[in-house]
Amino acid sequence: MEPVEAMRAEAAPAALPALRHDWSAAEVEALLALPFAELMFRAQTVHRRHFDANQVQMSTLLSIKTGGCPEDCAYCPQSARYDTGVEAEKLMSTDAVLAEARRARDAGATRYCMGAAWRSPKDHDLEVVADMVAGVKALGMETCVTLGMLSAAQAARLADAGLDYYNHNLDTSESFYGEIITTRTYRDRLETLGHVRDAGISVCCGGIVGMGEARRDRADMIATLASLPSHPESVPINMLVQVEGTPLAGRDALDPFEFVRTVAAARITMPRSVVRLSAGREQMSDELQALAFLAGANSIFVGPELLTTPNPGRERDGALFARLGIEPMPA
Ligand code: SAM
Numbered sequence: 655m656e657p658v659e660a661m662r663a664e665a666a667p668a669a670l671p672a673l674r675h676d677w678s679a680a681e682v683e684a685l686l687a688l689p690f691a692e693l694m695f696r697a698q699t700v701h702r703r704h705f706d707a708n709q710v711q712m713s714t715l716l717s718i719k720t721g722g723c724p725e726d727c728a729y730c731p732q733s734a735r736y737d738t739g740v741e742a743e744k745l746m747s748t749d750a751v752l753a754e755a756r757r758a759r760d761a762g763a764t765r766y767c768m769g770a771a772w773r774s775p776k777d778h779d780l781e782v783v784a785d786m787v788a789g790v791k792a793l794g795m796e797t798c799v800t801l802g803m804l805s806a807a808q809a810a811r812l813a814d815a816g817l818d819y820y821n822h823n824l825d826t827s828e829s830f831y832g833e834i835i836t837t838r839t840y841r842d843r844l845e846t847l848g849h850v851r852d853a854g855i856s857v858c859c860g861g862i863v864g865m866g867e868a869r870r871d872r873a874d875m876i877a878t879l880a881s882l883p884s885h886p887e888s889v890p891i892n893m894l895v896q897v898e899g900t901p902l903a904g905r906d907a908l909d910p911f912e913f914v915r916t917v918a919a920a921r922i923t924m925p926r927s928v929v930r931l932s933a934g935r936e937q938m939s940d941e942l943q944a945l946a947f948l949a950g951a952n953s954i955f956v957g958p959e960l961l962t963t964p965n966p967g968r969e970r971d972g973a974l975f976a977r978l979g980i981e982p983m984p985a
């Protein structure tokens with residue numbers, strides 16, 4: 655047995671504290687306000703109880719349907735309402751997606767995430783996505799898609815196709831939400847998450863920080879995620895990528911330590927979830943990313959592009975992982 659496995663085997667699951675689902679925003683805000691070293695120590699302690707602290711899960715992202723989205727999400731370069739230079743494209747063919755997926759698998763990705771700039775999928779498009787999911791699974795990778803709002807029947811269809819994860823973010827607190835999106839409600843989002851959960855698909859749900867929200871909003875979002883009936887298996891924490899032409903371009907940048915604090919709060923409140931250091935890595939220093947890993951982030955997107963914006967290339971990530979002694983988390 656490897657030393658880490660031996661340590662895990664020793665820690666009998668019964669010895670782990672029960673998961674809480676009753677976090678209040680005030681409690682999470684108090685976590686966010688701790689002295690930095692105290693917060694990091696708590697997060698690292700929780701992290702080590704549940705994970706190998708030197709392993710990071712790697713996902714690859716592909717935009718299967720780019721731009722021209724009817725929604726008004728103020729952060730998003732793919733909304734048709736903002737002039738961002740992102741051209742609207744048609745849904746990719748299954749063959750083209752599978753060729754890309756094969757390349758990602760050969761480069762070491764264990765999960766393949768496909769994103770579409772839709773408010774919600776049309777049923778005939780969903781059939782094409784179901785084929786893509788089945789094809790990617792056959793390549794031996796886990797699958798994730800993010801397609802907007804889903805009905806219960808659509809979630810069940812994706813589950814049938816073998817989908818492992820559905821990404822649908824809360825994005826921010828319920829009270830700040832109206833300043834960012836007006837074309838769908840917070841309640842709509844919770845409803846979609848319920849359909850995904852009921853269909854037996856694992857939930858990938860998190861949000862964005864750095865949109866001009868207050869610390870209380872970040873606390874509220876984390877408390878809402880941690881108070882869902884089941885914690886999302888995957889929790890992406892995105893740092894806003896400011897894109898020229900979107901209403902949020904030009905906002906004051908968030909204090910990077912506040913980003914790290916948010917990651918730590920996610921780790922402490924959702925101890926068994928994989929927390930993803932998601933969008934925004936391209937703009938972060940290696941040192942800031944290392945702090946986010948110390949705070950309990952244990953997943954990233956690899957590859958030079960997110961959906962429409964740049965992500966660190968494999969060389970930069972490879973060098974960082976080597977410097978930090980980080981290894982890929984097995985699927
Ligand atoms: N259209 C679908 C939806 O919104 O549900 C799926 C794709 S959408 C691009 C997925 C997520 O990407 C959004 O919920 C948001 O959290 C994140 N995102 C989009 N633009 C971003 C940006 N500029 N910076 C950080 N995160 C962003």
Ligand code: DTB
Pocket residue numbers: 715731732769800821823860861890892895932933960961962963964
């Ligand atoms: C998520 O939480 N972050 C990813 C994913 N879900 C699909 C997307 C980030 C998008 C960043 C902006 C862009 O590249 O267009």
Ligand code: SF4
Pocket residue numbers: 723724725726727730731732733770771772773802
């Ligand atoms: Fe459309 Fe999703 Fe972008 Fe909102 S976040 S504008 S729903 S692609």
